[in-house]
Amino acid sequence: MTEIPLKIFLEESELPRQWHNLKAEMKNKPELFKSPKDLSDVPPEALEGLFCKELVEQEYNLTDKYIDIPDGVREFYKTFRPSPLIRARFLEKELDTPAKIYYKFEGTNTSGSHKLNSAAPQVYYAKQQGLTSLTTETGAGQWGTALAMACAFYGMPLTVYMVKVSSEQKPYRKAVIETYGAKLVASPSETTEIGRKILRENPGTGGSLGCAISEAIEAAMKTEGCRYVLGSVLNHVVLHQSIIGLETYKACEKYDIHPDIVIGCAGGGSNLGGLISPFMADKINGKLNARFIAVEPSSCPSLTRGKWAYDFGDTGKTTPLMRMYTLGSSFIPSPSHSGGLRYHGMSPIVSQLYHDGLMEAQSYDQTKVFDAAILFARSEGTLPAPESSHAIRAAINEAIKCKETGEEKTILFGLTGTGYFDMSAYIAYNNQSMSDYIPTDADLQAGFSSLVF
Amino acid sequence: MTEIPLKIFLEESELPRQWHNLKAEMKNKPELFKSPKDLSDVPPEALEGLFCKELVEQEYNLTDKYIDIPDGVREFYKTFRPSPLIRARFLEKELDTPAKIYYKFEGTNTSGSHKLNSAAPQVYYAKQQGLTSLTTETGAGQWGTALAMACAFYGMPLTVYMVKVSSEQKPYRKAVIETYGAKLVASPSETTEIGRKILRENPGTGGSLGCAISEAIEAAMKTEGCRYVLGSVLNHVVLHQSIIGLETYKACEKYDIHPDIVIGCAGGGSNLGGLISPFMADKINGKLNARFIAVEPSSCPSLTRGKWAYDFGDTGKTTPLMRMYTLGSSFIPSPSHSGGLRYHGMSPIVSQLYHDGLMEAQSYDQTKVFDAAILFARSEGTLPAPESSHAIRAAINEAIKCKETGEEKTILFGLTGTGYFDMSAYIAYNNQSMSDYIPTDADLQAGFSSLVF
Numbered sequence: 001m002t003e004i005p006l007k008i009f010l011e012e013s014e015l016p017r018q019w020h021n022l023k024a025e026m027k028n029k030p031e032l033f034k035s036p037k038d039l040s041d042v043p044p045e046a047l048e049g050l051f052c053k054e055l056v057e058q059e060y061n062l063t064d065k066y067i068d069i070p071d072g073v074r075e076f077y078k079t080f081r082p083s084p085l086i087r088a089r090f091l092e093k094e095l096d097t098p099a100k101i102y103y104k105f106e107g108t109n110t111s112g113s114h115k116l117n118s119a120a121p122q123v124y125y126a127k128q129q130g131l132t133s134l135t136t137e138t139g140a141g142q143w144g145t146a147l148a149m150a151c152a153f154y155g156m157p158l159t160v161y162m163v164k165v166s167s168e169q170k171p172y173r174k175a176v177i178e179t180y181g182a183k184l185v186a187s188p189s190e191t192t193e194i195g196r197k198i199l200r201e202n203p204g205t206g207g208s209l210g211c212a213i214s215e216a217i218e219a220a221m222k223t224e225g226c227r228y229v230l231g232s233v234l235n236h237v238v239l240h241q242s243i244i245g246l247e248t249y250k251a252c253e254k255y256d257i258h259p260d261i262v263i264g265c266a267g268g269g270s271n272l273g274g275l276i277s278p279f280m281a282d283k284i285n286g287k288l289n290a291r292f293i294a295v296e297p298s299s300c301p302s303l304t305r306g307k308w309a310y311d312f313g314d315t316g317k318t319t320p321l322m323r324m325y326t327l328g329s330s331f332i333p334s335p336s337h338s339g340g341l342r343y344h345g346m347s348p349i350v351s352q353l354y355h356d357g358l359m360e361a362q363s364y365d366q367t368k369v370f371d372a373a374i375l376f377a378r379s380e381g382t383l384p385a386p387e388s389s390h391a392i393r394a395a396i397n398e399a400i401k402c403k404e405t406g407e408e409k410t411i412l413f414g415l416t417g418t419g420y421f422d423m424s425a426y427i428a429y430n431n432q433s434m435s436d437y438i439p440t441d442a443d444l445q446a447g448f449s450s451l452v453f
Numbered sequence: 454m455t456e457i458p459l460k461i462f463l464e465e466s467e468l469p470r471q472w473h474n475l476k477a478e479m480k481n482k483p484e485l486f487k488s489p490k491d492l493s494d495v496p497p498e499a500l501e502g503l504f505c506k507e508l509v510e511q512e513y514n515l516t517d518k519y520i521d522i523p524d525g526v527r528e529f530y531k532t533f534r535p536s537p538l539i540r541a542r543f544l545e546k547e548l549d550t551p552a553k554i555y556y557k558f559e560g561t562n563t564s565g566s567h568k569l570n571s572a573a574p575q576v577y578y579a580k581q582q583g584l585t586s587l588t589t590e591t592g593a594g595q596w597g598t599a600l601a602m603a604c605a606f607y608g609m610p611l612t613v614y615m616v617k618v619s620s621e622q623k624p625y626r627k628a629v630i631e632t633y634g635a636k637l638v639a640s641p642s643e644t645t646e647i648g649r650k651i652l653r654e655n656p657g658t659g660g661s662l663g664c665a666i667s668e669a670i671e672a673a674m675k676t677e678g679c680r681y682v683l684g685s686v687l688n689h690v691v692l693h694q695s696i697i698g699l700e701t702y703k704a705c706e707k708y709d710i711h712p713d714i715v716i717g718c719a720g721g722g723s724n725l726g727g728l729i730s731p732f733m734a735d736k737i738n739g740k741l742n743a744r745f746i747a748v749e750p751s752s753c754p755s756l757t758r759g760k761w762a763y764d765f766g767d768t769g770k771t772t773p774l775m776r777m778y779t780l781g782s783s784f785i786p787s788p789s790h791s792g793g794l795r796y797h798g799m800s801p802i803v804s805q806l807y808h809d810g811l812m813e814a815q816s817y818d819q820t821k822v823f824d825a826a827i828l829f830a831r832s833e834g835t836l837p838a839p840e841s842s843h844a845i846r847a848a849i850n851e852a853i854k855c856k857e858t859g860e861e862k863t864i865l866f867g868l869t870g871t872g873y874f875d876m877s878a879y880i881a882y883n884n885q886s887m888s889d890y891i892p893t894d895a896d897l898q899a900g901f902s903s904l905v906f
Contacts, residue, residue: 006465090606110835175883180831377605420565
């Protein structure tokens with residue numbers, strides 16, 4: 001066999017032509033949207049005023065294992081994919097571990113994360129449907145940036161409702177989004193009814209993700225030819241993110257790599273769901289005996305401390321219910337530097353897999369996560385995003401265990417992105433002013449109070 | 454022939470094993486260091502107290518066409534190289550041009566620029582020589598970041614003297630440098646004699662690159678086992694940057710691409726010198742009839758409006774003289790958003806090629822450069838560094854000419870890096886608060902007054 005390069009790049013011709021629909025492989029399917037009134041099924045048609053038609057179809061598709069990637073999406077994918085699968089040889093050396101560590105690196109595009117994998121098809125389908133504008137919200141900013149890039153590429157007007165305090169704390173994120181031509185509105189704003197109401201009630205508020213979602217939904221519903229798009233949690237987003245796992249799987253086949261442990265950070269769960277997709281299918285089908293680990297911040301522990309329940313997707317309780325692991329839609333996570341992981345719930349697909357015992361979950365304090373991030377940056381070169389560093393932390397811990405036991409396990413993790421626009425976290429770490437936020441049981445009980453079990 | 458992929462990645466096994474020493478190909482050699490006293494040759498030994506021995510040898514080597522890249526450097530190169538050669542198909546479409554545009558993209562590593570190509574060997578050789586620490590200066594921050602990364606990789610303590618005003622305006626750059634473990638000193642500082650002197654004379658000063666160089670040199674000279682390293686201008690830096698051109702040349706051969714025009718932005722000239730290296734050798738040897746264009750900011754026009762003269766490398770006039778195109782070492786360029794191009798002189802190699810008529814030079818106002826940057830970002834996806842965008846501007850202009858004449862020229866340019874840590878420029882552009890700075894003839898005369906012709 002040929003020697004494995006440090007960075008494995010598939011050929012452009014090997015870029016997958018279909019996404020992998022993990023729902024179709026699962027024995028216990030994730031439940032689809034339920035009505036808050038009586039837990040009855042919400043028919044797909046009911047969602048087409050809010051979401052693009054094709055995305056709703058993908059959301060509800062429980063049977064087709066593979067779904068074609070349109071040529072117009074593959075064309076855009078080629079500007080930043082295939083992404084590299086990298087052997088963390090220098091990290092291994094630093095840890096003096098017999099483990100082999102590989103990471104799939106999704107941060108080579110300007111948005112700096114995997115979010116572009118779903119932004120591309122979402123904007124493409126909107127364009128195909130003849131829609132004339134889109135709205136979304138962004139907190140940490142990765143999704144807003146990715147969607148602005150995709151909208152610039154396909155020529156689609158976009159309004160991004162950015163949590164006000166984020167837009168002030170992250171002027172660079174705001175600048176990138178505007179550079180790609182999107183209109184950025186600091187939320188809450190005077191442009192929507194809900195925004196005006198919140199501002200009347202809390203004149204000085206810095207906003208929240210829940211509020212930004214509500215404003216983006218209201219704007220989409222009130223504007224002709226406009227739809228709302230979302231960057232995580234939902235089934236169709238996990239579907240698009242399967243491109244990560246499919247490329248990784250192909251690279252592993254090509255170079256005879258057999259992961260014993262697959263690790264991903266988990267906020268809404270789309271990156272993790274995408275990375276594990278084809279590997280998990282093998283596990284379900286008895287062809288692979290690997291461990292799968294979801295890693296979340298201890299400040300927002302939806303899998304490790306949440307409840308398996310029916311819950312709203314947003315703080316404003318305007319969406320249908322989803323069955324998932326959740327801290328409750330009224331749970332407000334403490335501020336942390338991993339804004340992309342501050343979501344109360346977890347993708348129904350990932351939740352179902354976890355519920356069925358097909359996955360494990362771990363949570364880490366952010367200072368421990370940053371210890372790992374620094375070690376990774378200095379040995380491997382790339383400065384990781386705070387979110388991605390949760391996966392690094394878990395991978396390092398597994399590699400250290402291998403050192404203790406002498407096992408030569410193969411560890412695969414997803415490096416979802418880079419921290420270039422989010423350096424305030426590193427500044428806090430370097431200044432030793434970073435602290436950990438762990439919710440008390442009482443904090444959690446408050447969030448659980450409104451759940452439907 | 455196989456179809457050309459959008460992004461051409463060479464195999465890891467195709468990573469060059471030698472750098473290309475363009476000096477050895479030139480009929481008129483660049484002049485080596487001269488004494489400010491009497492223009493006599495400065496012997497290499499005289500520089501070994503300041504620079505690493507191996508680098509001085511490379512600086513003076515006028516005869517060997519190829520110089521081996523040590524295995525320990527290739528190992529690090531593999532973490533971020535080969536870099537992609539990308540067809541700008543979407544920019545071409547946007548411009549509706551018959552021209553084929555390719556760009557070699559050096560921004561895929563965390564430092565965000567080509568600077569890492571020279572940082573790697575400079576630190577490696579220092580380690581081999583048994584040195585125990587390094588100093589450098591940084592203005593815009595790209596070089597400081599790259600060197601901090603290389604020092605983290607090889608385990609070498611580093612002190613970076615960062616122009617004070619830059620360290621304040623670019624907290625993210627400062628944070629990245631510190632994250633990789635380097636010590637950052639805002640210059641002028643109390644840590645050196647020259648720093649204390651400047652602070653006494655100008656208590657409120659924000660510093661300058663000239664001052665930071667002087668502090669870094671003083672610190673290196675006074676510390677046992679310490680040397681000073683520089684990220685541009687010098688011959689050995691151009692040598693290391695030839696890796697850009699060698700990879701590009703190999704990719705062009707592999708896919709039968711024949712550039713008619715080769716374009717690079719030029720500050721100190723190392724990226725440009727590196728990109729053109731093997732192509733220029735073909736031109737010198739009569740095997741290639743391409744145009745070569747150096748692109749500089751109109752605020753700091755060393756080739757287009759400078760003088761061919763002997764001049765100091767630093768504002769403090771502490772270095773030997775170099776024969777080059779220069780605006781005079783006392784010329785202080787107006788503030789601009791392309792900090793990496795704010796240098797009074799130009800690499801002796803590039804200067805000599807320009808003087809011999811082997812290259813052209815163009816200069817552009819920064820607002821025109823940013824028009825091009827935005828067009829590029831929105832069509833190609835990647836957000837370019839302000840510096841790199843000078844090359845984009847020139848490439849777009851050549852592509853527009855092709856549209857007018859109907860010529861299907863092949864245009865190759867160097868995209869040296871990304872603008873992720875330098876978004877203040879884009880903020881100014883988006884706010885329409887960006888202006889142009891063009892020195893008057895009187896401004897230039899003042900700088901020329903101390904030159905030796």
